[in-house]
Amino acid sequence: MTDEDADELAWETTSRSVAYECPGFEIVHEEVRLPDGTPTDFDYLADDPAVVLLAFTPDGEVVLVEEWRQAVGRVNRGLPAGGVESEDADLAAAAHRELREETGYEADSVEKFGGFEPTNGVADAVHHYFLAEGCRPTGEQDLDFDESIRVTTTPYEDLLEDVRSGEVRDGRTALGVLNYELG
Structure with a gap:
């Protein structure tokens, strides 16, 4: 420049x-x-950059995680997400790995549908959003030592309504669902 x-x-x-x-x-x-x-x-x-997954099972349910968030002192319900690691070949590989580690689910396919800087006034984080389809529970979670995660599924329309009503307070989840809706 x-x-x-x-x-x-x-x-x-x-x-x-x-x-x-x-x-x-x-x-x-x-x-x-x-x-x-x-x-x-x-x-x-x-x-570090992160991947966030809107993960659908074959019957149209969305895979969600419930995780303790110390900063806000409560369990947070949201989309699976995690950092991109140096051994990841690319962002799609990171998306597959994070889904497997956090939920025990494997996706038939992942496709990027968005990328955002969610807090660029105070952080340099970039979140890459992926649509994961054909997600099936095929294994055990492989959580980090400081992760407490419960896996659940819900119909997409219920998740969308929970975002609309403010019941889902997780910003990554709200941004991903609303961007998917607009796409």
């Missing part, structure tokens, strides 16, 4: 360091210069 191509709203990063790291994410600290030349700093959560 040349200087003529630079957006007048862009901030200039003058230094970058990791302020905190833990399994799953880092907090990045950057020294920046605003468009008017004012120096300041900015912190954000650096997160």
Whole structure:
């Protein structure tokens, strides 16, 4: 990008360091210069890309996970999702792996239908949404040490109504279902 191509709203990063790291994410600290030349700093959560699956069984049920979410102090009901790992050949491979690990279900096929930056004011996360079809329970879950997940299924229309009514509060799930509806 040349200087003529630079957006007048862009901030200039003058230094970058990791302020905190833990399994799953880092907090990045950057020294920046605003468009008017004012120096300041900015912190954000650096997160690996993730895959989110709208997974349908052959009879039209959607595979969901119920998982304890410590940040909000309750069980969350939503779509299976997880981080892309270095050994994943591509995003589709990550989608197959995450579905299998979190739910014990295997999909006949997965197809990407969306990609979003759900919290780009505070994080660099990108969520890649996949439609998984022909999902059948074929094995055991392979959960991370800090995951507590119960697998369930529900008719798609019931999930859609739960998103509409606000009963489903998980943002990844609401975004995926609504994007699928609009597609």
